[in-house]
Amino acid sequence: MLNVNLLKAFDSNYIFMLQCDVTGQRAVVDPGDSEPVLSFLAEDTLHNILITHHHYDHVGGVAKLCDIYNSDVICARCDVHRIPRATTTVVDGDEVMVGASKAKVLRLDGHTIGHIAYYFEQEKMLFCGDTLFSGGCGRLFEGSADNMFNSLVKLKGLPDDVAVYCAHEYTVDNFKFAVSVADGRCYQQALMQAEKVREQGLPTIPTTICYERSHNIFMRAATVEAFAKLRQQKDNF
Numbered sequence: 048m049l050n051v052n053l054l055k056a057f058d059s060n061y062i063f064m065l066q067c068d069v070t071g072q073r074a075v076v077d078p079g080d081s082e083p084v085l086s087f088l089a090e091d092t093l094h095n096i097l098i099t100h101h102h103y104d105h106v107g108g109v110a111k112l113c114d115i116y117n118s119d120v121i122c123a124r125c126d127v128h129r130i131p132r133a134t135t136t137v138v139d140g141d142e143v144m145v146g147a148s149k150a151k152v153l154r155l156d157g158h159t160i161g162h163i164a165y166y167f168e169q170e171k172m173l174f175c176g177d178t179l180f181s182g183g184c185g186r187l188f189e190g191s192a193d194n195m196f197n198s199l200v201k202l203k204g205l206p207d208d209v210a211v212y213c214a215h216e217y218t219v220d221n222f223k224f225a226v227s228v229a230d231g232r233c234y235q236q237a238l239m240q241a242e243k244v245r246e247q248g249l250p251t252i253p254t255t256i257c258y259e260r261s262h263n264i265f266m267r268a269a270t271v272e273a274f275a276k277l278r279q280q281k282d283n284f
């Protein structure tokens with residue numbers, strides 16, 4: 048089993064601390080800031096740093112953590128030139144171990160080219176960076192609508208009960224957008240539910256593949272064209 052802790056960083060980021068309960072080994076996903084990780088770990092050590100993509104709010108803490116813990120930094124092979132202190136590079140389908148837990152690397156172009164996710168099949172956990180958000184998806188900074196659409200199709204194929212750890216708390220905004228462009232009752236309910244959770248000061252993350260398949264307007268887009276239109280509308284929302 049893998050234990051997960053959510054650490055907050057910047058305005059909306061989540062940094063995920065993982066610990067294998069068999070070996071005690073620890074990993075962190077996308078440490079944009081080292082401070083929350085350092086306070087969390089205290090005297091503990093950090094074996095692996097898993098990176099989904101090169102944006103500063105995902106890698107900003109890597110150098111300092113490496114100085115202290117000398118961790119293994121895992122990233123996409125094609126991103127190695129822009130990930131600080133990368134030590135291990137991976138491609139789609141590769142396996143990454145966190146203690147006794149095994150993650151499969153999924154390449155998900157769209158937000159960036161070379162963006163990857165870590166899918167722990169046994170543990171039913173997905174760490175998908177800025178590709179899929181609860182109720183939304185990442186902006187297209189480098190990839191095309193076609194790239195992102197295909198990445199979402201890939202994620203849609205995962206089992207229902209996979210927990211999805213998205214790197215940002217954007218859920219309320221995403222459902223506000225969905226409500227503004229579609230009158231489906233599911234978006235209204237999802238918005239109310241997300242607002243309730245946030246009012247209690249709790250994260251809306253993780254979500255599940257099942258929930259996103261039925262409540263995420265971007266995942267529900269039937270064609271690349273429909274997806275591209277939604278993404279453009281959201282960019283101007």
Ligand SMILES: [Zn+2]
Binds near residue numbers: 102177
């Ligand atoms: Zn990003």
